[in-house]
Amino acid sequence: MKELKERILIDGEILGDDVLKVDRFLNHQIDPQLMQAIGNEFATRFKAEPITKIVTIESSGIAPAVFAGLKLNVPVVFARKHKSVTLGDNLYCASVYSFTKGVTNNIVVAKNFIEANDHILLIDDFLANGEAAMGLMEICYQAGASIAGIGIVIEKSFQPGREKIEKTGIQVESLARIKAFENGTVTFVNGEEK
Amino acid sequence: MKELKERILIDGEILGDDVLKVDRFLNHQIDPQLMQAIGNEFATRFKAEPITKIVTIESSGIAPAVFAGLKLNVPVVFARKHKSVTLGDNLYCASVYSFTKGVTNNIVVAKNFIEANDHILLIDDFLANGEAAMGLMEICYQAGASIAGIGIVIEKSFQPGREKIEKTGIQVESLARIKAFENGTVTFVNGEEK
Numbered sequence: 001m002k003e004l005k006e007r008i009l010i011d012g013e014i015l016g017d018d019v020l021k022v023d024r025f026l027n028h029q030i031d032p033q034l035m036q037a038i039g040n041e042f043a044t045r046f047k048a049e050p051i052t053k054i055v056t057i058e059s060s061g062i063a064p065a066v067f068a069g070l071k072l073n074v075p076v077v078f079a080r081k082h083k084s085v086t087l088g089d090n091l092y093c094a095s096v097y098s099f100t101k102g103v104t105n106n107i108v109v110a111k112n113f114i115e116a117n118d119h120i121l122l123i124d125d126f127l128a129n130g131e132a133a134m135g136l137m138e139i140c141y142q143a144g145a146s147i148a149g150i151g152i153v154i155e156k157s158f159q160p161g162r163e164k165i166e167k168t169g170i171q172v173e174s175l176a177r178i179k180a181f182e183n184g185t186v187t188f189v190n191g192e193e194k
Numbered sequence: 195m196k197e198l199k200e201r202i203l204i205d206g207e208i209l210g211d212d213v214l215k216v217d218r219f220l221n222h223q224i225d226p227q228l229m230q231a232i233g234n235e236f237a238t239r240f241k242a243e244p245i246t247k248i249v250t251i252e253s254s255g256i257a258p259a260v261f262a263g264l265k266l267n268v269p270v271v272f273a274r275k276h277k278s279v280t281l282g283d284n285l286y287c288a289s290v291y292s293f294t295k296g297v298t299n300n301i302v303v304a305k306n307f308i309e310a311n312d313h314i315l316l317i318d319d320f321l322a323n324g325e326a327a328m329g330l331m332e333i334c335y336q337a338g339a340s341i342a343g344i345g346i347v348i349e350k351s352f353q354p355g356r357e358k359i360e361k362t363g364i365q366v367e368s369l370a371r372i373k374a375f376e377n378g379t380v381t382f383v384n385g386e387e388k
Contacts, residue, residue: 023304023307028271028272028274028303028304028307029269029270029271029307030256030259030260030263030269030270030271030272031269032260032261032263032264032267032269032270033264033267035260035264036264058252058253059252059253059256059272059274062224062253062256062257062260063256063257063260063270065224066224066226066229066256066257066260066261067226067260069224069226070226070227070229070230073226073227074226075219075223075224075225075226076223076224076226076257077222077223077224078222078224078253080222080253109222110217110222113217113222113223
């Protein structure tokens, strides 16, 4: 997605060897116009699927997911990273290790929000090691729901997340695929928009 | 806002004496169409203000805020409740006590995302005791920014939040104002939409 890649080149900051900070438009400050374009692009890429619901993870997945949900006219559920007192005990739960933060979080979704006849589009901000995506998949499987695919805003293709997911047969659509951080700049996977 | 009040009556669950659970359309599952209507309503109510930015709090403020931001064509910043390792130390910070959860969280915003010449619309999902709203106001004041007003999705008018904010002279616009939970149902403040 050209508009997103251009924005990453302008506003992304590389931290250390493998962290891309995009706090200017996605992870802390959000650009609503760009998020709408991203949501619409997800809707286009998965238009062949009879999607009934979108599932994402708080907080940075919410903005792209709600615009995809608006376009596809389906509800969005965000998995919570911290169990809320009002959520109750009737939860699907998966553990997700964050390599960036060095911690394991449980992600939870209340059981009444995913049903066995749901066909779920998963959306997340980043795909790196695949931990969050695999956690979301695990929750869908616990519910007996089917997975339409996974929509990712930014994929770090030099990390193993995509490979792990593709082994399961699930379609992954990433709007910007980063090949490497070379000499302090971002380079994208050439010749493809996937 | 009629559509929101109707939805609260259909999908809201009263927990204990003073908690309204709206996990079906706002706090866990999100209805993107309703969130767009809410965002547009905030944009209408504050259209006289030269707003430069919206500030909200993760996670449940994000969906209403991004749709208001889309309509007003301004960026949205979400305050984080837990300091992220990639946020750095250059932060505005306020502490917010949650009566629902019984805990105090710091909320933080990176200093580069609020400037002294910003005119900020604050948006949050609930107004009860006013702790979160006062924390967001505190962060704006630390940055030297002015506040255009506060947009609230659901106000529990029997709790003191609105009164605290109005004492500061800041305009509060709540799209549903709950007068009481009576006999297991929600009653709204009569005769007004504010």
